[in-house]
Amino acid sequence: MNALIKSQSHGIAERASPSRPVAEPHFDFSGVSLTLGAKTIVEDIDFQIGKGEFVCIIGASGCGKTTALRLAAGLYQPSGGAVTFAGAPMLSPRQDIAIIFQDYGKALLPWRTAAGNVSLALEAAKVPKAQRGALIKDYLTKVGLPDHATKYPTEMSGGMQQRLQIARCLAQDPRALLMDEPFGALDAMTRQSLQDEVLSLAAATGATVLFVTHDLEEAIYLGDRVIGLLPHPGRIGIELKIDLPRPRDQLTTREDPEFLRLRRTLFDFIKASES
Numbered sequence: 024m025n026a027l028i029k030s031q032s033h034g035i036a037e038r039a040s041p042s043r044p045v046a047e048p049h050f051d052f053s054g055v056s057l058t059l060g061a062k063t064i065v066e067d068i069d070f071q072i073g074k075g076e077f078v079c080i081i082g083a084s085g086c087g088k089t090t091a092l093r094l095a096a097g098l099y100q101p102s103g104g105a106v107t108f109a110g111a112p113m114l115s116p117r118q119d120i121a122i123i124f125q126d127y128g129k130a131l132l133p134w135r136t137a138a139g140n141v142s143l144a145l146e147a148a149k150v151p152k153a154q155r156g157a158l159i160k161d162y163l164t165k166v167g168l169p170d171h172a173t174k175y176p177t178e179m180s181g182g183m184q185q186r187l188q189i190a191r192c193l194a195q196d197p198r199a200l201l202m203d204e205p206f207g208a209l210d211a212m213t214r215q216s217l218q219d220e221v222l223s224l225a226a227a228t229g230a231t232v233l234f235v236t237h238d239l240e241e242a243i244y245l246g247d248r249v250i251g252l253l254p255h256p257g258r259i260g261i262e263l264k265i266d267l268p269r270p271r272d273q274l275t276t277r278e279d280p281e282f283l284r285l286r287r288t289l290f291d292f293i294k295a296s297e298s
């Protein structure tokens with residue numbers, strides 16, 4: 024309700040499906056605020072993400088997108104309100120919630136091969152050594168890297184390294200994926216192919232996804248819902264349900280009049296939030 028009032032005050036005609044209740048919530052943000060030092064970073068953030076749902080967060084630079092994701096990950100504790108996952112408070116990061124950052128270069132271990140990097144997640148999960156080889160092959164195949172097992176990250180392109188980071192996260196067998204601008208540093212073609220891979224993987228695994236992006240089209244293309252944050256402090260300003268048919272297609276989905284209408288709505292929201 025809060026979000027409705029705020030979006031209308033910015034002249035956004037369309038709103039927003041009510042964020043509560045969702046069937047079988049995984050992530051649940053209830054009146055979440057975070058103050059660091061003297062600064063309120065996010066305030067009164069209230070939404071749920073259902074099991075298997077794909078939700079994108081957009082907003083102007085510095086509005087608190089990464090902070091919201093870090094709260095979902097248990098990397099920050101709220102100053103007010105609560106964040107839960109499947110009913111349990113997010114007091115610290117969990118093995119069944121994988122995090123994928125934009126900076127794949129830092130996320131991968133340079134002294135391990137692609138296979139060795141994927142193995143890391145299996146070792147952490149105490150998968151017996153004899154079973155790891157087949158699983159590693161399977162995960163590398165899932166992300167389109169079946170022939171690159173023996174390569175080191177520095178021998179791989181940015182897109183391949185990001186694929187490898189995704190393979191490693193899948194090896195965690197996560198119930199949820201938190202993705203922070205994962206394709207921000209990639210060229211347009213690589214970005215589109217990875218968007219499609221993430222959609223296929225999310226559909227195949229049934230994982231819940233919270234995806235942060237600057238790119239409004241990316242958010243609409245991927246999401247079941249898009250949440251827009253207003254800045255200073257970060258708070259929900261708009262929430263849109265994306266009813267575009269799945270599976271999505273880079274050409275037909277993006278040409279759909281509904282896609283264009285949603286893009287205009289989010290564009291107007293961002294413009295208004297910056298003024």
Ligand SMILES: Nc1ncnc2c1ncn2[C@@H]1O[C@H](COP(=O)(O)OP(=O)(O)OP(=O)(O)O)[C@@H](O)[C@H]1O
Nearest residue numbers: 059060062064082083084085086087088089090091
């Ligand atoms: N540890 C911190 N201490 C103080 N302020 C912080 C801290 N981390 C983030 N901030 C501030 O909180 C605000 C939100 O930051 P955040 O990184 O979440 O925004 P964002 O929307 O992800 O930004 P961008 O799109 O530029 O990545 C910013 O003004 C940032 O300067």
